[in-house]
Amino acid sequence: MHEFAIASSVLQAVQTEVRLRPGMRVSKIGVRIGDLAGLDPDALRFCFQALTKETDLESVVLVIERKPRRQRCSRCAHEFVVVNYETSCPECGEGLTAFLSGDELDLAYLEMEDV
Amino acid sequence: MTQIPLERKVLNENGRIADELRARFAEHGILCLNLVSSPGAGKTSLLERTLEAFAPTRRVAVLTGDIQTDNDAVRLARFGFPALQITTGGTCHLDARMIEKAIARWNLTDLDVLLIENVGNLVCPSSYDLGEAAKIVVLSVTEGEDKPLKYPAMFFRSELLILNKIDLLPYLPFRIALARENAQKVHPGMEIIEVSCLTGEGLPAWQAWLESKVASSAKTMAAT
Numbered sequence: 001m002h003e004f005a006i007a008s009s010v011l012q013a014v015q016t017e018v019r020l021r022p023g024m025r026v027s028k029i030g031v032r033i034g035d036l037a038g039l040d041p042d043a044l045r046f047c048f049q050a051l052t053k054e055t056d057l058e059s060v061v062l063v064i065e066r067k068p069r070r071q072r073c074s075r076c077a078h079e080f081v082v083v084n085y086e087t088s089c090p091e092c093g094e095g096l097t098a099f100l101s102g103d104e105l106d107l108a109y110l111e112m113e114d115v
Numbered sequence: 116m117t118q119i120p121l122e123r124k125v126l127n128e129n130g131r132i133a134d135e136l137r138a139r140f141a142e143h144g145i146l147c148l149n150l151v152s153s154p155g156a157g158k159t160s161l162l163e164r165t166l167e168a169f170a171p172t173r174r175v176a177v178l179t180g181d182i183q184t185d186n187d188a189v190r191l192a193r194f195g196f197p198a199l200q201i202t203t204g205g206t207c208h209l210d211a212r213m214i215e216k217a218i219a220r221w222n223l224t225d226l227d228v229l230l231i232e233n234v235g236n237l238v239c240p241s242s243y244d245l246g247e248a249a250k251i252v253v254l255s256v257t258e259g260e261d262k263p264l265k266y267p268a269m270f271f272r273s274e275l276l277i278l279n280k281i282d283l284l285p286y287l288p289f290r291i292a293l294a295r296e297n298a299q300k301v302h303p304g305m306e307i308i309e310v311s312c313l314t315g316e317g318l319p320a321w322q323a324w325l326e327s328k329v330a331s332s333a334k335t336m337a338a339t
Contacts, residue, residue: 002207002239009125017119027116031125038241038268071303085264085300096303103268105126105242110119 003040006105007047013107014057021112026060028111034067034104035082041066069102129243132211136218136246143223144336146329147231149245151269152253153262154235157279159187160312161253161321162232166194168322174225178217179232180209187232197221208239211246228329237266248332249274256280256287260294263301270301275308275324282311 014026033039041064048062069082073089074096080089082102088095124130140147150158162177169175176197179187188200199220201213214231231247233240241250252273254262257280263270270276276298278291291309298305308324310317 002242005206005208005239006125006242009128012128013121013123013125017121021119024117036268036271038238038266085267085297087300087303095299098303099271103271105124107121107123107125109121112117112119 003043004047004051006039007044007051010044010048010062010107011051011057014060014110017110017112023115024112025115026057026110027113028061028063030063030065030108030110032065032067032104032106032108034102035069036103037105039105065108067102067104070100071097072100073097126242126244129211132215133244133246136211136214137248139223140229140246140248140332141335143226144333145223145226145229146332147229147245147247148325148328149231149233149240149247149250150253151233151237151240151250151273152235152255153237153258156235156253156255156258157277157312158232158235158253159190161277161279161310162191162230163194164312164315164318165230165322165325166191166196168318169194169196171195174227175230176218176221176226176228177230177232178209178214180213180234182206182234203234207234207236208243209233209245210243214245227333237262237269241266241268241272248328251275251277253277253279254294256283256289256291256294260290260297263294263297267301270298270305273302273305275306277321278307278309279312281309281316282314 014029045062052058071082071087072079073094075094076092078089078091087097089097152158177191178199178201180201181187182203182205185200188198191198199217201217231245250273252269295307308320310321
């Protein structure tokens with residue numbers, strides 16, 4: 001499990017932003033995780049809490065947005081969300097479809113307040 | 116309250132180092148491949164068979180990652196090519212900085228191929244770009260046909276699937292067509308090669324795949 005390493009990377013990025021904005025504190029962190037990122041949101045939350053416990057960031061809320069996998073059909077160009085690993089086109093049945101999105105592991109935003 | 120949009124990769128620092136490595140590999144015409152699998156699927160065996168088939172003049176080097184021991188580097192050094200162990204000491208994957216540090220002792224102008232054997236793990240290594248041209252996932256037929264569905268990130272991010280230990284098929288209920296179908300579901304168009312590192316069956320197809328990649332890396336350098 002590498003959720004601990006990922007949580008550390010999130011924390012480092014947040015600390016960098018905090019240093020850039022003296023006089024403000026972080027209240028919320030928005031993270032985006034695609035279904036194909038290979039990451040468990042609960043484990044990430046657990047690791048993040050363990051890392052921030054008894055620090056200035058202890059009260060920060062980690063908001064995790066899940067992103068489904070999306071594909072585009074190579075034959076009819078239909079775009080669809082993959083359900084139950086089914087990457088064939090639900091419109092025309094074509095098996096060869098191209099990946100559009102769903103492997104995100106992004107730091108989306110921070111919410112900060114004046115101290 | 117102020118919302119500050121960040122919109123960047125969580126692993127952007129790893130990504131930055133990986134991009135630098137990729138640029139250096141391209142500059143020297145080096146093909147870098149990242150081999151991933153669960154523990155025991157046969158990454159080291161595949162590398163052994165690959166190295167033993169190379170002429171001694173080939174400019175090849177191997178990096179092998181494990182949590183503990185240098186057993187794999189010892190196994191791979193027997194073939195006379197530079198082989199270096201990266202012992203992660205607990206970390207479940209290799210990251211780009213480990214590769215950067217490990218290759219610092221080599222002169223890249225002496226290399227055409229760099230083969231990286233990742234830590235045996237079908238989850239974590241999928242998140243870490245090492246600057247490779249392609250990931251190759253090894254799945255052995257003793258593991259179950261549904262592995263691509265259970266570990267979609269790894270199979271999605273790998274260009275080639277090596278189905279290893281096919282010599283055992285007569286003794287197992289493993290349905291190879293189903294494994295192929297599952298890989299195609301997760302990664303439509305995925306290339307698949309069936310091999311046995313024990314008997315050598317299928318290895319020529321793998322070697323042909325590898326050589327075509329080596330040729331295109333060298334060509335890319337010649338064009339720049």
